[in-house]
Amino acid sequence: xxxxxxxxxxxxxxxxxxxxxxxxxxxxxxxxxxxxxxxxxxxxxxxxxxxxxxxxxxxxxxxxxxxxxxxxxxxxxxxxxxxxxxxxxxxxxxxxxxxxxxxxxxxxxxxxxxxxxxxxxxxxxxxxxxxxxxxxxxxxxxxxxxxxxxxxxxxxxxxxxxxxxxxxxxxxxxxxxxxxxxxxxxxxxxxxxxxxx
Ligand code: IMP
Ligand code: MG
Numbered sequence: 001x002x003x004x005x006x007x008x009x010x011x012x013x014x015x016x017x018x019x020x021x022x023x024x025x026x027x028x029x030x031x032x033x034x035x036x037x038x039x040x041x042x043x044x045x046x047x048x049x050x051x052x053x054x055x056x057x058x059x060x061x062x063x064x065x066x067x068x069x070x071x072x073x074x075x076x077x078x079x080x081x082x083x084x085x086x087x088x089x090x091x092x093x094x095x096x097x098x099x100x101x102x103x104x105x106x107x108x109x110x111x112x113x114x115x116x117x118x119x120x121x122x123x124x125x126x127x128x129x130x131x132x133x134x135x136x137x138x139x140x141x142x143x144x145x146x147x148x149x150x151x152x153x154x155x156x157x158x159x160x161x162x163x164x165x166x167x168x169x170x171x172x173x174x175x176x177x178x179x180x181x182x183x184x185x186x187x188x189x190x191x192x193x194x195x196x197x
Pocket of ligand 1: 063118119120121122123124125126127170171172173177178179
């Protein structure tokens with residue numbers, strides 16, 4: 001009998017509230033199961049709302065790539081993809097208020113139904129900058145789908161059409177979110193228990 005590939009030890013599914021051996025990982029904020037269920041529901045909602053259209057998903061790199069990949073596969077429509085990269089944080093955990101386009105889109109947005117996919121809305125500064133910037137490119141429509149929204153941090157209501165979860169005001173990692181580029185591959189979202197990077 002043939003042997004399958006060796007199972008490698010990667011991030012493990014947490015048992016109880018002790019996620020991994022890594023002391024930097026705090027409490028689970030959104031579990032793998034909750035992500036799965038909520039993203040399936042968002043996918044159904046988007047499929048209904050965009051029936052007869054082919055939405056263009058615009059992912060904000062790098063944080064949104066994990067969410068966007070699962071979300072896209074939960075949408076039962078022809079979907080197009082593009083990505084942009086912005087920098088608003090550096091490696092700090094506090095927003096600087098400065099948003100810079102590091103990589104722009106490849107596609108022309110004119111006449112397209114654009115759905116901007118974000119990992120987390122904190123102050124909302126990144127989002128409000130991106131919304132203005134994309135709107136100026138004359139899409140047929142522009143909506144936002146954010147996996148996470150940190151409660152009570154936005155000065156103005158960010159008008160998000162689709163939201164995965166509202167989370168408490170703690171710094172979180174996993175499922176695309178990083179600290180100094182690490183932990184993006186955790187299959188859940190948890191708090192950061194390490195020292196402030
Ligand atoms: P905002 O401009 O303050 O809304 O910040 C949004 C961006 O900051 C997100 O797209 C993330 O890249 C980053 N960010 C905000 N909060 C967190 C967090 O808790 N963990 C990791 N990255 C975060
Ligand atoms: Mg980041």
